Amino acid sequence: MDASPNKPTLLSRSFWIEEPGIGAIRSSELDCSNVKVAEEVLIQARFGALSRGTESCVFQGRVPETEWTRMRCPFQEGDFPGPVKYGYISVGRVLDGPADLTERDVFCLYPHQTLYTVPASAVTPLPDGVPAERAVLAANMETAVNVIWDAAPVAGDTVTVVGGGVLGCLIAYLAKRVPDVAVSVVDPDALKETIYQSIGVDFCHPDKAQGGRDIVIHTSATEAGLRLCLTLARDEGRIVEASWYGDREVTLPLGQDFHSRRLQLIGSQVGMVSPAKRSTYSYADRMALALGYLTDPVLDTLFTHEIAFDDLPERLPEFAVNGSGVACVRIRYPDDT
Template sequence: TETLVFRGEVPVSQHEIMRAPFQEGDFPGPVKYGYLNVGIVEKGPAALIGRTVFCLYPHQTAYVVPADAVVVIPDDVPPGRAALAGTVETAVNALWDAAPLVGDRITVVGAGMVGCCVAGVLARFPGASVEIVDSNPDREAVASVLGVQFALPAEAAKGRDLVFHASASSAGLQLSMELLAAEGTVIELSWYGDREVSLQLGGLFHSGRLKIRSSQVGTVSPARSATRSFADRLALALELLRDPVFDALITGESVFDQLPDVLAEMTAGTNSALCHLITYSGE
């Protein structure tokens, strides 16, 4: 999402909907944008002083927010891993939307940050056969740590009950459809910005009664919205992050002053990081 914002690819129709909670400025820019921030409380309620917290705030060395805008991170979740909280929350919401069943054959297409978080949560699902598919063979090592199978696109298993798509590409969505068994469902997690998507729907799509469903973290899944709040969902994500396997998603870090260069590299595709942390040492 941040690279789409950096490239100015937020559709005009989504300028208000895609505002981050503490965004400053307006799309297409300049904007202060971001929502995965971990820090230490310096001033505020006594119960929060010195605590490490998660906040939906842009990249910034210090900031002031309402006390109820921060969530205390469990003591056994390191700050770097806690930066994944919003992305694991996206995975939680996707599983609520998808409602997988015991023993399902499940594929995740796209081993980026979102796809890997989905796979990491699915790896715990009883009896499920989980495979993650990506064109980058280096992602196999991450899949191994997460406890799921890995395949290149040409080798991906077919006949899947459920496919989560997170590659943000037409080719990835097309592959997701082709991997499904009859009556199967693709859960679409990608956000394409203003890019067009093209699909070939003349094959099994109609005869096989295939389905494509969107999943978006901006609202709690309808399957749980009556009984779970945003705070409940985030708390569950932080609970899941007690598992150290998620450290495999942290593939680099840079200091705050290097952030403009890092975003340019990621936008150009020269930095293939999963979760690239921005640190504030010495601030």
């Protein structure tokens, strides 16, 4: 499809949160006139995914007003709490643009939309061996890479991840690649155990979690989960908080043995490259690294649900509130947009 000069505009459809708890598909004319002259690319979306933690907060209107600016995604339209077009997981085919990108599949941090244009610099071509269906894990893998940089496990460490969702799984997957690191995942949802069996990581209920861990990484976005992390870390152990709670407050027992045990509590967030790698890795470098890890077909076990793009207004509410047995929810776009 060549949108310019023959078709300077095309019809595109996008998912919007009209107000907290209510979504809709909007249609609009997409201006493609700059594709040939401004180093832009025209992309037809093929697959997307829900980032359940963040997008649940956005969908439910739980982004604190203090974070409205910091929480904007790269190509967001509208403002919190709504109407807002929000999302950052899109894998699509370049229909028009620079010759070295045309007809290639790429990843882009773009909201849920069938057709869109972005600067060519905003896309990352998929490496060989990474199918478009699996590449939607790239955003979460990028976060996992950043968390691993912040946690800094070394050979011989014991690592526990509290929270068995997509991010927790990818963190465990990366931690397991460090030589002689013992990795376990703790989650109350027994339905997720088969996922961890497939990647060779120990899985257990919180009641059976072992303490004395060198590093504990939290991804459950629950107060109970973070409290558990304090009990699982060894004295002088490192706790890395990778959850985002939106507008919820969390209370921790820091007046007991927290100080005498000299525990370290570290916040990790993907919005900035970890200080450990900031001088050597750009955002583009980090994304390319994350995509390179997605050649392993074992990661396909993370896809527990798939929904059609047009069903997002109806289906998103159920995934925003119910996480039982849910890992990655993949979005499939229609072939004919």
